[in-house]
Amino acid sequence: MSQITILIALVLGRFAIGATTPDWFESKVRPILATQCFACHTASGLGGLRVDSREALLKGGKSGPAVVPGDPEKSLLIAAVRQTTALKMPQGGKLKKEEIDTLVEWVKGGVIWPVTATPVIRTDQGNYRTTAEQRAFWSFQPLKAVEPPAVKNGAWPRTGIDRFILARLEKEAMTPAPPTDRRTLLRRASLDLTGLPPTHEEVEAFVGDKSPTAFETAVDRLLGSPHYGERWGRMWLDVARYGEDDFRSQDPMRLGYMPYPFSYLYRDWVIRAFNEDLPYGEFVKAQIAADRMEGPRVRLLPALGFLGLGPWYYDNGAVEITRADERHDRIDVISRGFLGLTVGCARCHDHKYDPIPAADYYAMAGVFASSEYREYPQAPKAVVEEYKALEKKLKAKEDLLGEFLRTEGKQVSQALALEAEKYMQAAWRIKGEPKQELSKVVDEGKLDYELMDRWLRFLAKPPRFYPYLKDWQAMIERGGTAAEAKKLAGEFQALLLEVMFEKKEIEEENEVIGAKALEGTKKKERRNKPNEFVTNEDFCPGCGLEFKTMAVDRTSLWIDVFQRDLDGSDVTIPSRNAKPGLLSFRGWGLERQLSPERRGFVKALRDGIETARKEMPKPYPYVHGMADLEKPVDLPVSLRGNPNNPGAVTPRGFLSILAPGERLAFEKGSGRLQMAEAIVAQPLAMRVIVNRIWKGHFGTGLVDTPSNFGVTGERPSHPELLEYLAGLFLKNGMSLKKLHREILLSATYQMSAGFSQTNFDKDAGNRLHWRANRRRLDAEQIRDSMLAVSGALDKKLGGPSEPLTPEGVRRTVYAKVSRFKLDDYLQLFDFPSPNLSAEQRFTTTVPLQRLFFMNSDFVQQQAELLARRAGTEQDNRARIGKLYQLVFTRPPDAQEMEAGLEYLRGEPLKEYEERKQEAARKTKEQKPAAGMAAPPEGEMPPMDLEGMMAGVVKGAPGSQEAKKKLLPVTPLGRYAKVLLTSGEFTFLP
């Protein structure tokens, strides 16, 4: 254990950040200088001082050198910010204590100023100029033609990659780890390229293939497998923040979110693009502007899901800000995803580190302000039109029925109001002096039982909301006469009619008010599209209007009689599930009141709707995409990022640092296609994608901040190798498959994970690739691997997403990806948040993951299926052998065999004993409440959970069907589960 502790301490030591690192300078010091000092002490050089380089600080200004490295007490800069002498900086303010401390520490540490970090300088009052230094930053340079370097150990390298890697190792006097064994190599390559483990047969064939090109053959086979796209397409979907819904606040569908039913078209397009090795340039262009590309677009259009699938923020906030937030997402995902530039940082101010002025941000934002959400049907026009026509017909029928019933309801209420006097007098006969039988009164008066019942209850209500029944109730109380009752009933009926007509008039007036003011706004409907939220009225239709109302008492009476029952609660607005008002009838209650002819009419309408529903074809699929607005717009810069605070209008265009001269302006439509073309032309874009692929294979990137190639990002560990790969990539027609192949065939890829203390001491993080990185499998690999070895995996490609359930057997890439509520399983195993572009997966190790392995129905089920595959063997020894073959594609060694045998030997008997003991303990401890009795011995209690986390996390009740499909737990299954959850199975070797 102690050795491990030391090891961990060493590993952790890597992350220590001190006052002398570039990181620390960039995150702590530069922001202070940039925000507090640069305004006066760069180009303007007030007081003769510049503070934007170490040299300038050492040279100092009129008062002498600004800093003495290592000695804060003697440094003028420190005295100035401490404001202990006459020189007080910054003018008119004072730094926070922490900020002063930071500067002191910085000076004490020797005034480090990383050479590559060039400051951004503003000159000429808002005219933004990039300096020559900024333009010289490594990632903005043209691709360099580089040749693989010479190495001492000429026997080791297999490819150009290896020479770069080895040269660097040799420089540090390090040696690469020996090659890994062939079984491990194939396991690594299979999991890496397809996300699935190799079968025993595949391993045997590979190990037996003595040809020198055996691995090449295997790699080609894997790259040719359709499962390659399922694995690597998902890598891109992380970057593309692929999600299948968005949180929507004013939630007319009552789901909490807005689903994008055909989002999978984009996912499948990405998978297909990888499988077909679509040249990367086309891959990029299609995702940004497939609708604007020349030639047949049908196969490219689904790519627009990259933009069309959101995130959209609907009505989740103030309209202007919300729309700006959406544009921000597009800028962020495009700039970081394709270019490794954090353009999003320039939303509120010029980028603090990279040469990206806010004006560039708004030049890009204009492109998205000029584009809108658009659905592209993926079906022939005739099909679409037929569907729409049928849908319209159905809706017309539904509207007709609704309208008819509403009108009838009103008429019934009105008619019944005219009978108020009659029913009140009848009520007097029952509750008043005569005290007659209810049935007698109803029968004699030919009254309606239910209505009479309602009246009796209504008349007895305490007068909480209006005073109109007080007299009546007093009369009943004191035993009033029939004449008195008749008089009061007559008066009440008159009042009801009066209120009814007043309400009607007001409603008509309100309709006029509503119609007038709502002009041009979109009605809030179940399926409002993301582009249907433009004004505040769209956000809350009618909220800005002042409607007329009756007096409070009269409104309450109207509600109580004609709408919903005002009962127990304190409020004058009844709840949705309150009983109907006195004279209000809906549904069957209403239809009962109708004449037979009308009832017949309603039935005919209902039947018609039912038939129309049945006749509706399946909804045709459509791409959630984008289109240009008719009239493109240019946006003003939002000062401090506030859209309500506009600055100068910026023409649509590209990042100025990436253009040789003036900023490239976009004039064709929104400019999306031009933007895409400009991106693909960038060497930077090549570096970024090549680095993503590298990181995907090795776990660390050559630049390990794969979406940040700017000043605050990492410098490449092997700059020349990155140039080499990017150059090769271009030469190979931007083929990703050729790039994979180049990487996999390298000796670097084929190393073992073997440990070397010497190497470890020099490079604990393995950034120089002296061995292979061992990695825990990610969420998809874990689940898919288990399904693969259990034999349950359904290898069908593509199609609509499905929720992850214990009985689900499709690959994990086809699981629903919700922005509203990410699946628990995916979340637990570090699936990235689909709200933001994710540059990499992290790996956490938490107890809940173990609970999932130990208790989930999914893992148990796979283990039982696996056990069945081995169960037919003759004895435990053979069964264990078979399980090892299936799970690890190798035989167990003697120790492992013994451990397995011992486990299985003890199992059944022990379990029986324990169950007996436990049962005895339970009966003693507590008597289970009725209906909750413990399940009988040996029987599996029903599970009440759904989802992959069933058995681990409490969730919605599971379906009965699902329960039936689960296999019973067996000792061999539990043994198989141990193998499935072992380190050997759950780590990438």
Add this chain to the structure above:
Amino acid sequence: MNLYPRKPLSRREALCRIGNGFGMMAFASMVGGSLARANEAGKPHHPPRAKRVIFLFMNGGLSQVDSFDPKPALEKYDGQPLPGGPVATERRTGALMRSPFTFKKYGQCGMDVSELFPMLGECADEICWIRTVHTDIPNHEPSLLMMNTGFSQAGRPSLGAWLTYGLGSENQNLPGYVVLCPDVPTSVGPPLWSNAFLPAVHQGAYISSKTGGKQTAEMLIEPDFDPQKLIFYIRNDKFLLPAQRRELDLLTKLNRMQMAREKMQDPQLEAAIASMETAYRMQTEAPDVFDLRKESEATLKMYGPGSTARGCLMAVRLAERGVRIVQTYYAKGDPWDAHADIQAHRKNAKDSDQPYAAVIKDLKARGLLADTLVVCGSEFGRTPVKEVGGGGGQTQNGRDHNPFAFTMWMAGGGVKGGHIHGATDDFGFKVAEKPVHVHDLHATILHLMGIDHTKLTYRYSGRDFRLTDVEGNVLHEILA
């Protein structure tokens, strides 16, 4: 030699991804508790005043002028238009409207509390009342998100996630962040307790505090109450713990064999083995905390009946066992949203006054109040003017959303009791003095927990994120 320090992975992040917060308890125990040096980084930024938080959320929007911020001017100008014209909120509003509730002074601090909250009033001297909280947008969703995640759109980590990320949990056998409500609260739901891009372990564990049994108004606890039904980490009911023990022993043995065979030194695999043991213990210890039957009759009575009361008592029990933050929502949906009639507050207050007061009293009795921070309030307040026109012309005496000023209160760990902070204008519409933005509230909560809100950052997506973004000032005035 430090060839390439990996930029986005700070030491703290590295620890977080392995363990459970940079409190490091989990990680230290996983590798033998001998990481004293690394643990330095895991300490809070300054000595904390509170170790845990209970956040009582009155979802929907409590009206401040009907509860904790009386405005005599409303009596006087009842029915008259707001001087200076209407203020835009979510919906159309009309004349000023007096509160239908009477106020009374409580405690030595003389806090005015309306008849809605008499029992909370009795605790006035324990409570720090903040009358000037304000937020940005007069709609539930952005304001709920702001109050919970510091940002108006979904997709950021919640306050609770930040807290466990920063501090870990004191009890490794329970989730560090628990959210209680009988049914999913608010019109937002899960995004309010999301870990977003923080490691998954920091997600709030939502637990439905209903068990499905029939409840009546008098019943303190249903006869068929079963804590097992509530639990998040349920036991494997297919076989028994001793059997599972043998599984784990075999698994550990096999893992060790592999490590020996391949001469492997892998902290990840070590951590995985250690987390197995933690997981095993969780199964037995977690159910206990939800078993309210273990509380005395007197305690149950102190909280009273109802699901809000149960949520409050569970919150205290969870806090007692070291859960870092518990949020108890009043009930599902937006029940405090009294657009139509402010009288709707009466029922809500009846359900919450007693249990909220009980939380303070009970924490005190258990000796936990001094280092437990209780926070209570809504996503925004309500307008002093009445709403007109909404609801198809049937609105009677309701109030619209008011993001400009509303009252929240805190009690316990590190805040002044009997303190009234800030003042609103004559009608209680906007802040008159000492505004407290939600960011300031967050900064203060983090401060009380020993965290400098400007330093609790997470590098993701190419930038450092903070709960308070670039805002937030600690309210030093309210600190005890």
